[in-house]
Amino acid sequence: MQDSLSQTFAALADPTRRAMLAQLSKGDASVSDLAKPFLGEMSLPAVTKHIKVLEKAGLVTKTKDAQWRPCKLNGEGLKEAADWMEEYRVFWEESFDRLEAYLKKVTSEKNQEGKNDDCQK
Amino acid sequence: MQDSLSQTFAALADPTRRAMLAQLSKGDASVSDLAKPFLGEMSLPAVTKHIKVLEKAGLVTKTKDAQWRPCKLNGEGLKEAADWMEEYRVFWEESFDRLEAYLKKVTSEKNQEGKNDDCQK
DNA sequence: ATCGTACTTTACCGATTGGTTAATTAACTC
DNA sequence: GAGTTAATTAACCAATCGGTAAAGTACGAT
Structure with missing residues (x-):
């Protein structure tokens, strides 16, 4: 090390x-x-x-x-490590974004309940 | 572990x-x-x-x-660690602030060169 | 001087780590 | 089915890690 x-x-x-x-x-x-x-x-x-x-x-x-x-x-001893992690921030925020997008999608689908039962597409 | x-x-x-x-x-x-x-x-x-x-x-x-x-x-595997580090952000930013304050101080002292040679106080 | 408090150093121990070589599994290719 | 490529597993090794007990250092107080 x-x-x-x-x-x-x-x-x-x-x-x-x-x-x-x-x-x-x-x-x-x-x-x-x-x-x-x-x-x-x-x-x-x-x-x-x-x-x-x-x-x-x-x-x-x-x-x-x-x-x-x-x-x-x-x-200050933590700064170098924090800077390293910062480079990867996008990689957990992007998956959060995907989750968010998914939740948005299922919510809007829920709102359309009864209007359209064809969930295959 | x-x-x-x-x-x-x-x-x-x-x-x-x-x-x-x-x-x-x-x-x-x-x-x-x-x-x-x-x-x-x-x-x-x-x-x-x-x-x-x-x-x-x-x-x-x-x-x-x-x-x-x-x-x-x-x-996402990095998120927990990043969150942990975040708690300590203030501790390296505060020392950065001290450095910044110090640099500001010595700069303004430099600007006063010749005006006042009493550097003891 | 000697006693107590605060801490470190030394010497040891078992478990884990980071690497090796050799053998093994698994899938494609001819 | 024999050979090749991709990757894993097994068995082993030396070094490091996290802990211990016991001895040592350093300072303050009585």
């Missing part, structure tokens, strides 16, 4: 890490703050590792404050 | 697979079509595996046509 885009997507491919980003989106948090919701499910070193993955992907920056390590969401 | 969002991001976390999606965005392609750009770097079974990852993530659908397996980009 060399390129930064792969690193970013890989970092996002884990629910624990996404939950951490969600928490950081509400405000900065220390390692133990971030760990709190998960200490039932995993150990502190596991949390440290997850944070390191987020750091290396450039999604989080960690600073020092006495014995604490306040972490901050780095929004 | 249970949840579909993790599966999607994991599928995107590989340059070979992203290149395949890029090719499919230009039009449907068979497995060997998709393999062509990579046959110098990897074998056909490796390509089959990559396609299977994309399929399981719902990003690609594969059909049958004689001995060929035409693949199609499924744009």
Whole structure:
């Protein structure tokens, strides 16, 4: 995993890490703050590792404050990935358009109920 | 890796697979079509595996046509991931705003050159 | 100095990933 | 039905991933 885009997507491919980003989106948090919701499910070193993955992907920056390590969401780290996705937007919007067109069609057909029973064409 | 969002991001976390999606965005392609750009770097079974990852993530659908397996980009498979990212848009736009504000500031300071040499405040 | 808190590092483990080669299935072609 | 083309499956391998327990580091408080 060399390129930064792969690193970013890989970092996002884990629910624990996404939950951490969600928490950081509400405000900065220390390692133990971030760990709190998960200490039932995993150990502190596991949390440290997850944070390191987020750091290396450039999604989080960690600073020092006495014995604490306040972490901050780095929004810019998501930009490259979002730009990549943007290229494909048309491909889900076009299928939405098809759905919309279909719904429009069946609705107008419903409105013509009784007027014409020949549904074969 | 249970949840579909993790599966999607994991599928995107590989340059070979992203290149395949890029090719499919230009039009449907068979497995060997998709393999062509990579046959110098990897074998056909490796390509089959990559396609299977994309399929399981719902990003690609594969059909049958004689001995060929035409693949199609499924744009809707990206929607969930794009929606997730959208939540964080403000976090990279806000840092862009800060940059913009900074550039505006230094520009206006530059315009005042000679008028006031006290750059300490 | 030593104790507690916050966190990291090390060493290990099993499961998954990304690749291989070789064999197999399936459909068309002669 | 023998051969060719398209693709998959099976068995294997090394590297990475997500986790652990235990030891180590660094800072503040008493």
